[in-house]
Amino acid sequence: MNKFMEFLEDFLLPIADKLNNNRYLTALRDGFMVALPLIIFGSIFVVIANFPFLDKLIGEEAFASYQNALGPASAATLSIMGTFVIVGIGYKLTEHYKGEAIYGGVVALASFLIMTPQVLEGVSGVIPTASLGAEGMFLGIFTAFISAELYNFFVKKDWTIKMPQGVPDAVSKSFSALFPITFTLTVFLIIRIAFSYTPFETVQNFIYTIIQEPLTALGSGLPATIVAVLLIQVFWFFGLHGQIIVNSVFDPIWYALNDQNLSAFQAGTELPNIVTKQFIDSFIVGMGGSGMTLAVIILIFMIGKSRQLKELGKLGGPAGIFNVNEPIIFGLPIIMNPLIIIPWLVAPVVVTIITYFAMSTGLVPPPAGVIVPWTTPTILNGFLATGNAWQGGVLQAFNIVVVILIWWPFLKVLDKQYYGDEQKPSK
Template identity: 80%
Template sequence: MNKFIEVLENILLPIADKLNNNRYLTALRDGFMVALPLIIFGSIFVVIANFPFLDRLLSEDAYAAYQNALGSASAATLSIMGLFVIIGIGYKLTEHYGGQAIYGGVVALAAFLILTPQSLEGVSGVIPTVSLGAQGMFLGILTAFISAELYRFFVNKNWAIKMPAGVPAAVSRSFSALIPITLTLSVFLFIRIVFSYTPFETVQNFIYTILQQPLTNLGSGLIATLVAVLLIQVFWFFGLHGQIIVNSVFDPIWYALNDENLKAFQSGEELPNVITKQFIDSFLVGMGGTGMTLAILVLIFLIGRSRQLKELGKLGGSAGIFNVNEPIIFGLPIIMNPLVIIPWILAPVVVTIITFFAMSSGLVPKPAGIIVPWTTPIGLNGFLATGNSWRGAVLQIFNLLVVMAIWWPFLKIIDKKYYEEEKQQAD
């Protein structure tokens, strides 16, 4: 195993070092780190607001009031997390070039808002929050990169208003940035106007249509499910919300299959489908969130030596139990990290295959069609999803061990890398 880890280090670390020196990837990584404290705050209150079965303990009105009271915590952070990431990327990329970083951040935000639809259900002047969160992340990342480069280009052209000596520095900087910001935002306004005359109407609709079209012909069998799972992982690796993109196509299929199983379960008949909505939610997402990152948290506590991973484990542990894994995705990080791409993509595919054959062979009951709250912890989640079968819980635990085995050598490399960097900084 040590030889295998050494081979992985020799292959992956040079690639990682090269990519980490790329200014765009560095700005992307640091931009997500700017948003991380807000993401963790929102994640904590998502868990508290959606604690499993609390709706059964409280009256309907009391539960609604409880969720409304806590809902603003996630609405002001997770629901609009794209905005924080965009500001962070624009800020960090402009800072890399030695420019006024704060203007790089705000021009990226303004450019994104110009491209964002500003109407909701026929009401103008309203920006839908769904466009400001994970769904708008891909467009936001591209916008931040392009706007920062355009701003730098216009600044380097020295197209600026020069204020006379004696004017306060803050005022002088504002006027110096006026022309570069105006020209940058004008480019994005032009893009918005052009797209308004196309069938897509907005840039966001164009991106989502292009990404979703290849998915529409996929069916509901194992191969199609593996493709869906693979795409979810790949999209997330590049900073796209995989569930929103892929599930928008597959959810109608998965929910229909789920309803067929529920009717059969209630009638005492044989369950017809293995792949259902609950198959995905319980045996993939229900193990720590997308990518089954509960396994990463367990490994951090078992083998972690670096201070960075230990702190990440403390921050993400409680949320991970309830399948909220933004702290791991953005804190490890998962996004654009070449050291994790193999286990990140491989583990869900392997678990999908194991779960499918365990259920199709009758070793484990098929999902009963019961919608289990997505925050239900592992074990209990699988138990309820399979119609209160202990074998569903055992399968989840077995899958967790499989994911841990896949992640172990890669997390060992990451931990060693962080540990050595911390030692160098200490010295």
């Protein structure tokens, strides 16, 4: 283990150092840090608003009113978190160029909004909130990069309005930013118009079409499931909401398989399928969220020495218990972090294989087709998903240990890096 960790340090840390000095990855990381407090706030209220089985305790009508009252907390944060990240990236990248950072942030947001369809169910002038959240994150990240670069290019070309002496500083800066912002937004408007003449109509449609079309050829079974799980992880690593993309293709298949199992379970006959919607939701995603990050939180408490990881564990732990893992995804961070790409991709695939063979050999009953609330804590949701079979909870516990073992050396290296950075004297 020590030699393996030394290899990781010798191989990955130099790469990570170079990437950390890359202005785009630095802006990306810092942009997510800008959004992190809002993401954590929204995550907390998602958990509170979706306590499992609360509807059974207080009744459907009271539960609906309860959720409606708490809904704005997540709607104003998690649902539109892409906008905060975009502003943060534009701000930080412009700050790197010693420019007026606030204008870099707002031009990035405006550029993204120009590229975003403003039609919802036939009503124009309405921006779907899904486009402002995780679904639009991929486009938003690259829009922020390009818009900040364009803005700073025009500023360096000195295509600005110079105001005379005596004009208030705020007014002078505003007029100085006028031409660079105008030129930048015009570029994105031209791109939007150009895409309107293509079969895709919008940039978003283009992105999702080229991602989804290869997925439509896939079916059910272990190989397809491994591909689906791996794609979820890859998309998340690059800032795309992997579940939304992959589920949009696979959900019809998984739900149909789920219904077949439910019918068989109710009839008392043999369950025909292993891979179902609940197989994914309970045994892959339902262990702390995508990537089974509940195990990562546990590992942070076990080995974390850096203040950053310790605080992240405290903040992400309560939400992670209920399978909300945005604090870990954006706080560790997962996105574009070369130190954790190996466990992030490998652990879910290994768990998928273990779970499949445990069920195919009869050690654990397959999912019974019962839809378990997604916020149900791990162990309990494994028990419920398998038709109240204790083996389901035991399998989840075993899988958590597997994920911890896979992540251990990589998180150790990451923690060591953070700890070393914290020991450096502040400038």
